[in-house]
Amino acid sequence: MENRNRQVLLKRRPTGAPTPADFEITDAPPPDPGDGEVLVRGIYLSLDPYMRGRISGQRSYARPVEVGAVMEGRVVGQVARSHDPDFREGDYVLGGFGWQLYSAVPGAGLLKLDPAAAPLSAALVKRAGARVVGIAGGADKCHWVEAELGFDTCIDHRSADLEAALDQACPNGIDVYWENVGGAVQQAVFPRLNDFARMVMCGMVAEYNDVAPRPGPNLMSAVRKRLKIQGFIVGDRWQRFAEYRAMAAPLLRSGELKYREDIVDGLDRAPEAFIGLLQGRNFGKLIVTLADDPTRQV
């Protein structure tokens, strides 16, 4: 174990797109686990768009990251020392350990991972689901969505005429819209929703850097078309995560459930990777390696 704990702190709240100057990389002494706590050495850090909301300071579903505090994030790690009888040195765990190499956390609430069930980093992968028409940024991603994920087609939202592309891909309108991006895509999709369409709202990453919220769609069409619009936060469903893993792990092993990782090496590159994530520069689930993964074959 190293005798320093590298950390990325929030230095100041960004206005608009975050810049490297909004973060500070420091070394702190490694934490000492108390009674019932374990010391976790991070292996994989998941970077996700929701973090933009956490550092904005605005009212949200979760407490914001304080200025000067360690950036929040979910991490797959390994128990380096345990003061909790339920965990042994070497156990793999998942938890909100943040953008740092080490953390001391209560054993209660930690999720133990079985490296035989699926690759460790896959615990951070979001399942794409059974969508038929994908929307992605750039020709490479669209090609991958069609060729690898098997979508019927994929629209490049950077294309000149998103509305015409949608009309072509969805000549009979849209019955279910998985909303994860907002912005121009939402503006183009919303008028194309069918009667009784459902809009599942998971995020609106294209707008996370906005300084002021953009106007949304006029909701009269929700009446006219009897739309159902439902927002959700994955954290409300943690109690079902074990159920999801039991369902997904065999699908991952068989190759039926596909995913792609964009792995960035080293905590120091986390701010830059996060800034790129908000611009769609990653290609796959963005993960930062904090240490070597003992289960991974090179």
Added chain:
Amino acid sequence: MENRNRQVLLKRRPTGAPTPADFEITDAPPPDPGDGEVLVRGIYLSLDPYMRGRISGQRSYARPVEVGAVMEGRVVGQVARSHDPDFREGDYVLGGFGWQLYSAVPGAGLLKLDPAAAPLSAALVKRAGARVVGIAGGADKCHWVEAELGFDTCIDHRSADLEAALDQACPNGIDVYWENVGGAVQQAVFPRLNDFARMVMCGMVAEYNDVAPRPGPNLMSAVRKRLKIQGFIVGDRWQRFAEYRAMAAPLLRSGELKYREDIVDGLDRAPEAFIGLLQGRNFGKLIVTLADDPTRQV
């Protein structure tokens, strides 16, 4: 039976607020019921905000009223002549007979009314439901909502500071919002919705005269707060209307279910009453009498 059928036709599509010049009142020969049809003499015509959408010509959940055609509307009437064995002269029926005194319609699809169950005109009343905080336009309506309907409080949406009034009436935010008005009320309510709040969308009458749709609320809060927004149209649920009547009629008789009618006398006044409806000038469910109600005590 009179030998003329007075009708209100759509003369032209209004831009913005309708004016009397958008309607034409004419006399036509009374229709002759064909095989399986009945001749209905109208008694009560229901005027409702949705009619603004029907005359706009824009795409909606229902076919628009054509220019030159009889205005659409639901009517309680009495069978004057029957060529359908299921109906006898004198039966009371409910149907979409339009803004006219007589109509010949197929008996199939007509709803027979029992005048002993509830006053005939009550078949057109919308149930207010179990809301605690009401929003109405003007002090008189607010007083009635509080004193007669028994709401905990009622906010005058014409008050100087709607947002402050909402904060006072709903200090812990809003869990369920029955959306029937849109406009400034929606703008004030939406940011005050609580986590997991539900927004039932029935209409947005304050915006029906708009020439172009206003921007709506930014939907990111639907994610943050896990809102459920559900639009509906009463016509999708006609198959449950009998169930509703069976439930509501005894409540009306016992006085538990309260309603108020704003009755305008005579078909010729329908255009003016409809124009006022869109400005909130009615006080209660707006109904136009087409003929004397034989069941009503004067």
